[in-house]
Amino acid sequence: MSDDDCAAPVPRKIRNDKGGVRFYRPRSSAPPFTAIVHRRGFMFGVAASACTAALGLGSKAQAAGGAAQPPPNATQPDFDFAEIELNARADDLLPEGYERQILIRWGDPLFADAPGFDANDQSPERARRQFGYNNDYTSFIPLPFGSRSSDRGLLVVNHEYPLPHLMFPGLAQDRVAEDITSAQVDVTIASCGHSIVELRRNGARWEVDLASRYNRRITADTPIRISGPAAGHPMMRTQADPTGRLVLGTHDNCNGGITPWGTILICEEGSAEFFAGNVEEHPDRAHMERNHYESSPAGRYGWARFHNRFDFNDSPNEPNRFEWVVEIDPLAPEEPPVKRTALGRFAHEGAHCALAADGRVVVYLGDDWEFEYCYRFVSARRFDPADRAANRDLLDHGILSVARFEADGTVSWLPLIWGEGPLTPANGFADQGTVLLHTRRAADLLGATPMDSPEGYEPSPVTGHVFIALTGNEGRQPDQVDAANPRSANAHGHMLELIPPRVDGKPDHAAERFEWRVFMLCGDPESPTDGATFPEGTSREGWFVEPDNFGFDPAGRMWLCSDGPGIRQHDGLWAMHVSGTKAGLPRLFYSAPAGAECCSPAFTPDGRTLFLSIQHPSAGASSIDTAASRWPDFDADTPPRPAVIAIRRKDGNAVGGA
Numbered sequence: 001m002s003d004d005d006c007a008a009p010v011p012r013k014i015r016n017d018k019g020g021v022r023f024y025r026p027r028s029s030a031p032p033f034t035a036i037v038h039r040r041g042f043m044f045g046v047a048a049s050a051c052t053a054a055l056g057l058g059s060k061a062q063a064a065g066g067a068a069q070p071p072p073n074a075t076q077p078d079f080d081f082a083e084i085e086l087n088a089r090a091d092d093l094l095p096e097g098y099e100r101q102i103l104i105r106w107g108d109p110l111f112a113d114a115p116g117f118d119a120n121d122q123s124p125e126r127a128r129r130q131f132g133y134n135n136d137y138t139s140f141i142p143l144p145f146g147s148r149s150s151d152r153g154l155l156v157v158n159h160e161y162p163l164p165h166l167m168f169p170g171l172a173q174d175r176v177a178e179d180i181t182s183a184q185v186d187v188t189i190a191s192c193g194h195s196i197v198e199l200r201r202n203g204a205r206w207e208v209d210l211a212s213r214y215n216r217r218i219t220a221d222t223p224i225r226i227s228g229p230a231a232g233h234p235m236m237r238t239q240a241d242p243t244g245r246l247v248l249g250t251h252d253n254c255n256g257g258i259t260p261w262g263t264i265l266i267c268e269e270g271s272a273e274f275f276a277g278n279v280e281e282h283p284d285r286a287h288m289e290r291n292h293y294e295s296s297p298a299g300r301y302g303w304a305r306f307h308n309r310f311d312f313n314d315s316p317n318e319p320n321r322f323e324w325v326v327e328i329d330p331l332a333p334e335e336p337p338v339k340r341t342a343l344g345r346f347a348h349e350g351a352h353c354a355l356a357a358d359g360r361v362v363v364y365l366g367d368d369w370e371f372e373y374c375y376r377f378v379s380a381r382r383f384d385p386a387d388r389a390a391n392r393d394l395l396d397h398g399i400l401s402v403a404r405f406e407a408d409g410t411v412s413w414l415p416l417i418w419g420e421g422p423l424t425p426a427n428g429f430a431d432q433g434t435v436l437l438h439t440r441r442a443a444d445l446l447g448a449t450p451m452d453s454p455e456g457y458e459p460s461p462v463t464g465h466v467f468i469a470l471t472g473n474e475g476r477q478p479d480q481v482d483a484a485n486p487r488s489a490n491a492h493g494h495m496l497e498l499i500p501p502r503v504d505g506k507p508d509h510a511a512e513r514f515e516w517r518v519f520m521l522c523g524d525p526e527s528p529t530d531g532a533t534f535p536e537g538t539s540r541e542g543w544f545v546e547p548d549n550f551g552f553d554p555a556g557r558m559w560l561c562s563d564g565p566g567i568r569q570h571d572g573l574w575a576m577h578v579s580g581t582k583a584g585l586p587r588l589f590y591s592a593p594a595g596a597e598c599c600s601p602a603f604t605p606d607g608r609t610l611f612l613s614i615q616h617p618s619a620g621a622s623s624i625d626t627a628a629s630r631w632p633d634f635d636a637d638t639p640p641r642p643a644v645i646a647i648r649r650k651d652g653n654a655v656g657g658a
């Protein structure tokens with residue numbers, strides 16, 4: 001199949017979230033135009049998450065025992081914090097009356113016998129027993145499992161990608177791929193993936209329990225099982241794994257989600273920059289190009305210089321074994337994670353769950369790339385709240401659909417089913433595994449709506465409405481504008497709100513059609529060219545651009561992180577209502593340290609602790625020596641370190657106000 005067969009243009013995303021570095025082509029010089037978050041919660045009381053609440057099991061809904069949710073126009077409690085100023089300080093900043101604890105940093109030990117961090121004495125053996133680099137997705141799972149404890153729980157954290165020039169003294173950014181050593185490559189491989197660590201609260205402070213049996217590191221070379229329709233497919237087989245059912249590692253783990261049965265979903269957001277090779281010499285060049293691979297002598301991190309499987313000319317199928325959603329059971333540290341291929345292959349940003357009216361599991365999945373799509377998976381079987389083991393392979397069977405946003409304000413979900421419509425052998429689809437390996441091409445043929453880089457994509461626990469944060473798409477031309485992506489050269493991003501129909505008062509996330517509307521267009525409200533739509537009353541610090549991921553607090557208020565920073569020149573965390581008279585009116589709560597983005601706001605069930613992931617501090621610096629900030633240690637011998645922080649009010653009440 002050639003690119004000409006694709007319905008959508010073949011775009012190339014600007015990966016400006018990779019440490020502040022423009023990775024592919026530079027953004028266009030189009031003039032700027034002109035403005036909301038996400039996560040957690042589930043049946044076991046994981047901090048009020050969309051999943052939980054959508055299930056009727058969130059912090060408030062749970063108390064209602066699965067009864068109808070509050071009306072979709074309900075107003076959330078007012079915020080009572082004084083807004084701060086957004087600024088690129090060396091340190092981070094919170095409102096008056098709040099404090100934050102540096103909970104765990106890159107290199108901190110995860111086990112009682114693990115070594116402490118030493119920038120000058122790094123090894124893969126040490127890194128495998130320490131907290132990884134560039135923490136992104138973060139969630140809190142209360143312990144005992146199934147409880148709603150806000151005193152003890154598991155912190156589960158993704159480690160997205162390395163920044164070797166900020167990890168190793170003496171390494172320059174523009175020489176990483178050429179100069180990185182074999183031992184350093186293996187440290188970076190050991191620093192990606194995922195960490196699970198048990199926390200206990202002692203008064204106002206949290207402590208890491210290094211003796212917990214749940215503590216775990218998953219890295220970019222941990223054995224991972226492959227399941228679902230693409231498992232064992234010829235395109236998944238390699239010389240090292242002729243079965244196509246066992247892959248070493250997971251990387252580029254961006255956002256994620258928690259299932260109703262309490263497993264973790266982590267999302268492989270891309271792989272192209274981890275691989276090296278000549279695309280023109282790949283046996284399936286069209287497939288590689290459609291999936292945004294480019295020719296590169298060593299890849300971005302030099303991995304292919306020392307590990308042949310990351311050279312896609314030597315191992316043409318190895319890339320096919322990445323860019324999936326990976327499921328981890330935090331209660332079974334000895335069990336390998338599982339790549340669930342039924343959820344499709346693309347640049348997975350997140351995987352947020354909800355329950356359909358009939359009890360089937362719905363997962364919202366965005367493809368974070370310019371002109372890529374928004375997906376939804378609906379399981380074939382129903383979730384069984386009484387039998388955790390029965391849900392074990394629920395995500396292997398079901399229907400993946402892709403969204404087409406109609407101009408009449410409805411969303412059509414187009415199913416990616418082999419043998420139906422254009423997804424036949426005549427178009428190169430031999431079976432369902434092939435459809436999933438070629439998810440994007442299948443979605444092209446179905447006529448899905450190419451979007452402006454879908455990031456956060458998650459239902460509100462209060463309204464059941466599904467919000468999508470789109471960070472932008474400067475490549476969109478005037479003749480490519482549509483109702484759901486209404487601005488060409490979209491530099492500042494926007495947000496959509498999807499409205500599922502209600503059955504017995506509850507949102508039906510498996511319905512064939514939803515309604516949708518624009519939640520906000522981002523940009524400077526005072527700029528006539530930006531066309532931003534923040535509500536009246538938005539302060540000078542309240543507006544934002546390039547919305548990335550978000551979470552909900554137990555009261556159903558949204559907490560949204562930007563990742564740009566674009567015309568705001570700095571990233572932060574904004575809080576806002578999602579319904580009622582103050583819907584979409586943001587207030588700035590947190591200003592990240594220089595060069596960092598904050599990610600994945602996650603609350604304890606009582607709303608009194610907000611965990612926040614601080615990723616790539618001092619990104620943009622060419623080496624450790626030129627770092628804008630040595631956050632959080634501020635020590636001349638210690639590089640800047642990504643870290644997860646715990647934010648609390650000094651008076652102990654709920655973050656943001658009750």
Ligand code: FEO
Pocket residue numbers: 017136160254255269349368455
């Ligand atoms: Fe890893 Fe789409 O942000």
Ligand code: CA
Pocket residue numbers: 017548563597
């Ligand atoms: Ca990001």
Ligand code: CA
Pocket residue numbers: 254255349455456548549563
């Ligand atoms: Ca993101």
